[in-house]
Amino acid sequence: MAIGKMIKHREMLKHPVLRRYLPETHWLTPVSHLQMLRSYSSIFVKPNHGCGGAGIIRVERKRNGYEVRFGQKRKYVSSDSVYSAIRSHQKPSQQYLVQRGLRLAKYRGSIFDIRVYMQKPYSKWVISGMLARVAAPNRYVTNYHKGGHGESLNKVLSHLFRNNRRKVNHTLNEMANLSSIIAETLNKRHSGIRELGIDFGIEKSGRLWIIEANTRPGHKLFNQLPDKKMLFIIKKNKRLIQTLH
Structure with a gap:
Protein backbone atom coordinates (compact mmCIF):
# COMPACT_ATOMS: atom_id res chain seq x y z
CA MET A 1 0.00 0.00 0.00
CA ALA A 2 1.97 2.98 -1.30
CA ILE A 3 0.92 6.35 0.10
CA GLY A 4 2.80 9.47 -1.00
CA LYS A 5 5.20 11.12 1.46
CA MET A 6 3.31 14.43 1.40
CA ILE A 7 -0.04 12.88 2.31
CA LYS A 8 1.54 11.14 5.33
CA HIS A 9 3.43 14.30 6.31
CA ARG A 10 0.24 16.39 6.25
CA GLU A 11 -1.72 13.80 8.22
CA MET A 12 0.97 13.72 10.92
CA LEU A 13 1.18 17.54 10.89
CA LYS A 14 -2.45 17.74 12.06
CA HIS A 15 -1.58 15.89 15.28
CA PRO A 16 -0.63 18.33 18.08
CA VAL A 17 2.06 16.03 19.52
CA LEU A 18 3.68 15.04 16.20
CA ARG A 19 3.71 18.55 14.72
CA ARG A 20 6.79 19.78 16.57
CA TYR A 21 8.84 16.72 15.51
CA LEU A 22 8.29 17.22 11.77
CA PRO A 23 10.89 19.09 9.70
CA GLY A 101 18.02 19.35 6.06
CA LEU A 102 18.85 17.95 9.50
CA ARG A 103 22.28 17.94 11.13
CA LEU A 104 22.20 14.26 12.01
CA ALA A 105 24.41 12.87 14.75
CA LYS A 106 27.27 10.60 13.68
CA TYR A 107 28.48 7.18 14.71
CA ARG A 108 32.11 6.40 13.93
CA GLY A 109 32.28 9.26 11.44
CA SER A 110 29.09 8.44 9.50
CA ILE A 111 25.62 9.92 9.93
CA PHE A 112 22.90 7.67 11.27
CA ASP A 113 19.15 7.65 11.70
CA ILE A 114 16.79 5.24 13.42
CA ARG A 115 14.29 2.77 11.99
CA VAL A 116 11.37 1.65 14.15
CA TYR A 117 9.60 -1.35 12.60
CA MET A 118 5.93 -1.47 13.56
CA GLN A 119 3.41 -4.20 12.77
CA LYS A 120 -0.25 -4.88 13.44
CA PRO A 121 -0.77 -8.65 13.29
CA TYR A 122 -3.94 -8.47 15.42
CA SER A 123 -5.87 -5.41 16.60
CA LYS A 124 -2.99 -3.51 18.22
CA TRP A 125 0.22 -2.03 16.82
CA VAL A 126 3.44 -3.47 18.23
CA ILE A 127 7.08 -2.45 17.85
CA SER A 128 8.78 -5.49 16.32
CA GLY A 129 12.24 -3.97 16.01
CA MET A 130 14.37 -0.84 16.40
CA LEU A 131 17.85 -0.25 15.02
CA ALA A 132 20.27 2.46 13.94
CA ARG A 133 20.87 2.81 10.20
CA VAL A 134 24.44 4.00 9.69
CA ALA A 135 25.33 5.54 6.32
CA ALA A 136 28.26 4.33 4.23
CA PRO A 137 31.28 6.68 4.55
CA ASN A 138 30.62 10.12 3.00
CA ARG A 139 27.04 9.26 2.06
CA TYR A 140 24.08 11.44 3.05
CA VAL A 141 21.42 8.69 3.07
CA THR A 142 21.37 5.67 5.38
CA ASN A 143 19.27 3.21 3.35
CA TYR A 144 20.36 -0.39 2.86
CA HIS A 145 20.24 0.05 -0.95
CA LYS A 146 22.68 2.96 -0.65
CA GLY A 147 25.24 1.05 1.40
CA GLY A 148 23.81 1.75 4.85
CA HIS A 149 24.16 -0.90 7.53
CA GLY A 150 22.28 -1.82 10.69
CA GLU A 151 23.73 -1.39 14.19
CA SER A 152 22.35 -2.05 17.66
CA LEU A 153 20.38 1.05 18.65
CA ASN A 154 21.41 0.68 22.27
CA LYS A 155 25.08 0.68 21.30
CA VAL A 156 24.77 3.72 19.01
CA LEU A 157 22.73 5.78 21.49
CA SER A 158 25.12 4.85 24.33
CA HIS A 159 27.96 6.13 22.13
CA LEU A 160 26.06 9.36 21.33
CA PHE A 161 25.10 10.05 24.95
CA ARG A 162 28.45 8.87 26.41
CA ASN A 163 26.88 5.98 28.31
CA ASN A 164 24.30 8.21 30.00
CA ARG A 165 21.65 5.53 30.58
CA ARG A 166 18.96 8.03 31.56
CA LYS A 167 19.28 9.86 28.22
CA VAL A 168 19.33 6.59 26.25
CA ASN A 169 16.16 5.34 27.98
CA HIS A 170 14.41 8.69 27.60
CA THR A 171 15.11 8.68 23.82
CA LEU A 172 13.95 5.06 23.43
CA ASN A 173 10.71 5.82 25.30
CA GLU A 174 10.12 9.01 23.32
CA MET A 175 10.48 7.12 20.02
CA ALA A 176 8.25 4.26 21.16
CA ASN A 177 5.55 6.73 22.23
CA LEU A 178 5.78 8.74 18.97
CA SER A 179 5.75 5.56 16.86
CA SER A 180 2.47 4.46 18.45
CA ILE A 181 0.90 7.88 17.80
CA ILE A 182 2.13 7.85 14.17
CA ALA A 183 0.74 4.35 13.57
CA GLU A 184 -2.68 5.22 15.04
CA THR A 185 -2.81 8.55 13.19
CA LEU A 186 -2.05 7.07 9.77
CA ASN A 187 -4.19 3.99 10.39
CA LYS A 188 -7.27 6.18 10.95
CA ARG A 189 -7.05 7.40 7.36
CA HIS A 190 -5.63 4.22 5.80
CA SER A 191 -7.24 1.22 7.44
CA GLY A 192 -5.31 -1.32 5.33
CA ILE A 193 -1.90 -0.47 6.80
CA ARG A 194 -0.42 -3.36 8.79
CA GLU A 195 3.29 -2.49 8.69
CA LEU A 196 5.19 0.77 9.10
CA GLY A 197 8.87 1.63 9.02
CA ILE A 198 9.21 4.89 10.93
CA ASP A 199 12.45 6.81 10.44
CA PHE A 200 13.69 9.18 13.12
CA GLY A 201 16.59 11.59 12.83
CA ILE A 202 18.53 12.60 15.92
CA GLU A 203 20.81 15.61 16.26
CA LYS A 204 23.97 15.72 18.38
CA SER A 205 21.98 17.50 21.09
CA GLY A 206 19.59 14.54 21.25
CA ARG A 207 16.78 16.49 19.53
CA LEU A 208 14.51 14.02 17.78
CA TRP A 209 12.85 14.47 14.37
CA ILE A 210 10.36 12.37 12.43
CA ILE A 211 11.87 11.97 8.95
CA GLU A 212 9.09 9.83 7.46
CA ALA A 213 6.86 6.80 7.84
CA ASN A 214 7.12 4.07 5.19
CA THR A 215 4.13 1.86 4.46
CA ARG A 216 6.25 -0.79 2.70
CA PRO A 217 9.29 -1.12 4.97
CA GLY A 218 12.20 -3.43 4.21
CA HIS A 219 13.73 -5.53 6.99
CA LYS A 220 17.10 -6.51 5.48
CA LEU A 221 19.06 -4.33 7.94
CA PHE A 222 17.76 -6.44 10.85
CA ASN A 223 19.58 -9.36 9.21
CA GLN A 224 22.85 -7.59 9.97
CA LEU A 225 22.39 -7.50 13.74
CA PRO A 226 24.22 -10.24 15.67
CA ASP A 227 21.07 -10.82 17.75
CA LYS A 228 18.37 -12.20 15.42
CA LYS A 229 15.50 -11.82 17.92
CA MET A 230 13.96 -8.77 16.20
CA LEU A 231 14.28 -10.35 12.75
CA PHE A 232 12.48 -13.45 14.06
CA ILE A 233 9.62 -11.31 15.48
CA ILE A 234 9.28 -9.30 12.23
CA LYS A 235 9.10 -12.47 10.12
CA LYS A 236 6.66 -14.15 12.51
CA ASN A 237 4.35 -11.10 12.45
CA LYS A 238 4.62 -10.90 8.64
CA ARG A 239 3.36 -14.48 8.43
CA LEU A 240 0.49 -13.68 10.80
CA ILE A 241 -0.48 -10.60 8.76
CA GLN A 242 -0.49 -12.62 5.53
CA THR A 243 -2.49 -15.44 7.10
CA LEU A 244 -5.04 -13.38 9.01
CA HIS A 245 -5.69 -10.57 6.53
Whole structure:
Protein backbone atom coordinates (compact mmCIF):
# COMPACT_ATOMS: atom_id res chain seq x y z
CA MET A 1 0.00 0.00 0.00
CA ALA A 2 1.97 2.98 -1.30
CA ILE A 3 0.92 6.35 0.10
CA GLY A 4 2.80 9.47 -1.00
CA LYS A 5 5.20 11.12 1.46
CA MET A 6 3.31 14.43 1.40
CA ILE A 7 -0.04 12.88 2.31
CA LYS A 8 1.54 11.14 5.33
CA HIS A 9 3.43 14.30 6.31
CA ARG A 10 0.24 16.39 6.25
CA GLU A 11 -1.72 13.80 8.22
CA MET A 12 0.97 13.72 10.92
CA LEU A 13 1.18 17.54 10.89
CA LYS A 14 -2.45 17.74 12.06
CA HIS A 15 -1.58 15.89 15.28
CA PRO A 16 -0.63 18.33 18.08
CA VAL A 17 2.06 16.03 19.52
CA LEU A 18 3.68 15.04 16.20
CA ARG A 19 3.71 18.55 14.72
CA ARG A 20 6.79 19.78 16.57
CA TYR A 21 8.84 16.72 15.51
CA LEU A 22 8.29 17.22 11.77
CA PRO A 23 10.89 19.09 9.70
CA GLU A 24 9.43 21.81 7.47
CA THR A 25 8.33 20.22 4.16
CA HIS A 26 6.75 21.66 0.99
CA TRP A 27 6.11 20.70 -2.60
CA LEU A 28 9.18 21.56 -4.65
CA THR A 29 8.67 24.70 -6.75
CA PRO A 30 11.05 27.36 -8.13
CA VAL A 31 10.01 29.53 -5.15
CA SER A 32 9.78 26.98 -2.28
CA HIS A 33 13.35 25.69 -2.57
CA LEU A 34 14.76 29.25 -2.41
CA GLN A 35 12.66 30.13 0.64
CA MET A 36 13.89 26.97 2.36
CA LEU A 37 17.53 27.73 1.48
CA ARG A 38 17.16 31.17 3.04
CA SER A 39 15.99 29.55 6.29
CA TYR A 40 18.25 26.48 6.46
CA SER A 41 21.82 25.66 5.52
CA SER A 42 20.75 22.50 3.69
CA ILE A 43 17.65 20.99 2.11
CA PHE A 44 16.69 17.56 0.80
CA VAL A 45 14.67 17.07 -2.36
CA LYS A 46 12.80 13.75 -2.39
CA PRO A 47 10.48 11.99 -4.82
CA ASN A 48 6.98 11.82 -3.33
CA HIS A 49 6.79 8.10 -4.07
CA GLY A 50 10.47 7.20 -3.73
CA CYS A 51 11.76 4.36 -1.58
CA GLY A 52 15.13 2.93 -0.57
CA GLY A 53 16.75 6.38 -0.66
CA ALA A 54 16.44 6.52 -4.47
CA GLY A 55 16.35 9.92 -6.16
CA ILE A 56 17.20 12.00 -3.09
CA ILE A 57 19.10 15.22 -3.83
CA ARG A 58 20.87 17.29 -1.18
CA VAL A 59 21.52 21.01 -1.54
CA GLU A 60 23.93 22.60 0.92
CA ARG A 61 24.84 26.25 1.33
CA LYS A 62 28.56 26.91 0.85
CA ARG A 63 30.60 30.09 1.16
CA ASN A 64 30.35 31.02 -2.54
CA GLY A 65 27.10 29.35 -3.57
CA TYR A 66 25.54 25.92 -3.24
CA GLU A 67 26.58 22.30 -3.53
CA VAL A 68 23.96 20.14 -5.27
CA ARG A 69 24.63 16.49 -4.57
CA PHE A 70 23.01 13.48 -6.19
CA GLY A 71 24.52 10.15 -5.14
CA GLN A 72 28.27 10.60 -5.60
CA LYS A 73 27.89 13.47 -8.11
CA ARG A 74 28.47 17.01 -6.86
CA LYS A 75 27.87 20.27 -8.64
CA TYR A 76 28.66 23.78 -7.35
CA VAL A 77 26.22 26.45 -8.50
CA SER A 78 24.96 29.95 -7.73
CA SER A 79 21.50 30.51 -6.23
CA ASP A 80 20.14 31.28 -9.73
CA SER A 81 21.16 27.83 -10.97
CA VAL A 82 20.12 25.66 -8.01
CA TYR A 83 16.68 24.84 -9.42
CA SER A 84 17.97 23.82 -12.85
CA ALA A 85 20.69 21.69 -11.18
CA ILE A 86 17.97 19.96 -9.13
CA ARG A 87 15.79 19.51 -12.23
CA SER A 88 18.63 17.82 -14.11
CA HIS A 89 18.47 14.89 -11.65
CA GLN A 90 14.68 14.55 -11.54
CA LYS A 91 12.36 12.13 -13.29
CA PRO A 92 9.73 14.15 -15.19
CA SER A 93 7.00 11.68 -14.18
CA GLN A 94 7.61 12.21 -10.44
CA GLN A 95 6.40 14.86 -8.01
CA TYR A 96 9.04 16.07 -5.57
CA LEU A 97 9.04 17.63 -2.15
CA VAL A 98 11.63 19.75 -0.42
CA GLN A 99 12.46 19.18 3.24
CA ARG A 100 14.58 20.99 5.74
CA GLY A 101 18.02 19.35 6.06
CA LEU A 102 18.85 17.95 9.50
CA ARG A 103 22.28 17.94 11.13
CA LEU A 104 22.20 14.26 12.01
CA ALA A 105 24.41 12.87 14.75
CA LYS A 106 27.27 10.60 13.68
CA TYR A 107 28.48 7.18 14.71
CA ARG A 108 32.11 6.40 13.93
CA GLY A 109 32.28 9.26 11.44
CA SER A 110 29.09 8.44 9.50
CA ILE A 111 25.62 9.92 9.93
CA PHE A 112 22.90 7.67 11.27
CA ASP A 113 19.15 7.65 11.70
CA ILE A 114 16.79 5.24 13.42
CA ARG A 115 14.29 2.77 11.99
CA VAL A 116 11.37 1.65 14.15
CA TYR A 117 9.60 -1.35 12.60
CA MET A 118 5.93 -1.47 13.56
CA GLN A 119 3.41 -4.20 12.77
CA LYS A 120 -0.25 -4.88 13.44
CA PRO A 121 -0.77 -8.65 13.29
CA TYR A 122 -3.94 -8.47 15.42
CA SER A 123 -5.87 -5.41 16.60
CA LYS A 124 -2.99 -3.51 18.22
CA TRP A 125 0.22 -2.03 16.82
CA VAL A 126 3.44 -3.47 18.23
CA ILE A 127 7.08 -2.45 17.85
CA SER A 128 8.78 -5.49 16.32
CA GLY A 129 12.24 -3.97 16.01
CA MET A 130 14.37 -0.84 16.40
CA LEU A 131 17.85 -0.25 15.02
CA ALA A 132 20.27 2.46 13.94
CA ARG A 133 20.87 2.81 10.20
CA VAL A 134 24.44 4.00 9.69
CA ALA A 135 25.33 5.54 6.32
CA ALA A 136 28.26 4.33 4.23
CA PRO A 137 31.28 6.68 4.55
CA ASN A 138 30.62 10.12 3.00
CA ARG A 139 27.04 9.26 2.06
CA TYR A 140 24.08 11.44 3.05
CA VAL A 141 21.42 8.69 3.07
CA THR A 142 21.37 5.67 5.38
CA ASN A 143 19.27 3.21 3.35
CA TYR A 144 20.36 -0.39 2.86
CA HIS A 145 20.24 0.05 -0.95
CA LYS A 146 22.68 2.96 -0.65
CA GLY A 147 25.24 1.05 1.40
CA GLY A 148 23.81 1.75 4.85
CA HIS A 149 24.16 -0.90 7.53
CA GLY A 150 22.28 -1.82 10.69
CA GLU A 151 23.73 -1.39 14.19
CA SER A 152 22.35 -2.05 17.66
CA LEU A 153 20.38 1.05 18.65
CA ASN A 154 21.41 0.68 22.27
CA LYS A 155 25.08 0.68 21.30
CA VAL A 156 24.77 3.72 19.01
CA LEU A 157 22.73 5.78 21.49
CA SER A 158 25.12 4.85 24.33
CA HIS A 159 27.96 6.13 22.13
CA LEU A 160 26.06 9.36 21.33
CA PHE A 161 25.10 10.05 24.95
CA ARG A 162 28.45 8.87 26.41
CA ASN A 163 26.88 5.98 28.31
CA ASN A 164 24.30 8.21 30.00
CA ARG A 165 21.65 5.53 30.58
CA ARG A 166 18.96 8.03 31.56
CA LYS A 167 19.28 9.86 28.22
CA VAL A 168 19.33 6.59 26.25
CA ASN A 169 16.16 5.34 27.98
CA HIS A 170 14.41 8.69 27.60
CA THR A 171 15.11 8.68 23.82
CA LEU A 172 13.95 5.06 23.43
CA ASN A 173 10.71 5.82 25.30
CA GLU A 174 10.12 9.01 23.32
CA MET A 175 10.48 7.12 20.02
CA ALA A 176 8.25 4.26 21.16
CA ASN A 177 5.55 6.73 22.23
CA LEU A 178 5.78 8.74 18.97
CA SER A 179 5.75 5.56 16.86
CA SER A 180 2.47 4.46 18.45
CA ILE A 181 0.90 7.88 17.80
CA ILE A 182 2.13 7.85 14.17
CA ALA A 183 0.74 4.35 13.57
CA GLU A 184 -2.68 5.22 15.04
CA THR A 185 -2.81 8.55 13.19
CA LEU A 186 -2.05 7.07 9.77
CA ASN A 187 -4.19 3.99 10.39
CA LYS A 188 -7.27 6.18 10.95
CA ARG A 189 -7.05 7.40 7.36
CA HIS A 190 -5.63 4.22 5.80
CA SER A 191 -7.24 1.22 7.44
CA GLY A 192 -5.31 -1.32 5.33
CA ILE A 193 -1.90 -0.47 6.80
CA ARG A 194 -0.42 -3.36 8.79
CA GLU A 195 3.29 -2.49 8.69
CA LEU A 196 5.19 0.77 9.10
CA GLY A 197 8.87 1.63 9.02
CA ILE A 198 9.21 4.89 10.93
CA ASP A 199 12.45 6.81 10.44
CA PHE A 200 13.69 9.18 13.12
CA GLY A 201 16.59 11.59 12.83
CA ILE A 202 18.53 12.60 15.92
CA GLU A 203 20.81 15.61 16.26
CA LYS A 204 23.97 15.72 18.38
CA SER A 205 21.98 17.50 21.09
CA GLY A 206 19.59 14.54 21.25
CA ARG A 207 16.78 16.49 19.53
CA LEU A 208 14.51 14.02 17.78
CA TRP A 209 12.85 14.47 14.37
CA ILE A 210 10.36 12.37 12.43
CA ILE A 211 11.87 11.97 8.95
CA GLU A 212 9.09 9.83 7.46
CA ALA A 213 6.86 6.80 7.84
CA ASN A 214 7.12 4.07 5.19
CA THR A 215 4.13 1.86 4.46
CA ARG A 216 6.25 -0.79 2.70
CA PRO A 217 9.29 -1.12 4.97
CA GLY A 218 12.20 -3.43 4.21
CA HIS A 219 13.73 -5.53 6.99
CA LYS A 220 17.10 -6.51 5.48
CA LEU A 221 19.06 -4.33 7.94
CA PHE A 222 17.76 -6.44 10.85
CA ASN A 223 19.58 -9.36 9.21
CA GLN A 224 22.85 -7.59 9.97
CA LEU A 225 22.39 -7.50 13.74
CA PRO A 226 24.22 -10.24 15.67
CA ASP A 227 21.07 -10.82 17.75
CA LYS A 228 18.37 -12.20 15.42
CA LYS A 229 15.50 -11.82 17.92
CA MET A 230 13.96 -8.77 16.20
CA LEU A 231 14.28 -10.35 12.75
CA PHE A 232 12.48 -13.45 14.06
CA ILE A 233 9.62 -11.31 15.48
CA ILE A 234 9.28 -9.30 12.23
CA LYS A 235 9.10 -12.47 10.12
CA LYS A 236 6.66 -14.15 12.51
CA ASN A 237 4.35 -11.10 12.45
CA LYS A 238 4.62 -10.90 8.64
CA ARG A 239 3.36 -14.48 8.43
CA LEU A 240 0.49 -13.68 10.80
CA ILE A 241 -0.48 -10.60 8.76
CA GLN A 242 -0.49 -12.62 5.53
CA THR A 243 -2.49 -15.44 7.10
CA LEU A 244 -5.04 -13.38 9.01
CA HIS A 245 -5.69 -10.57 6.53
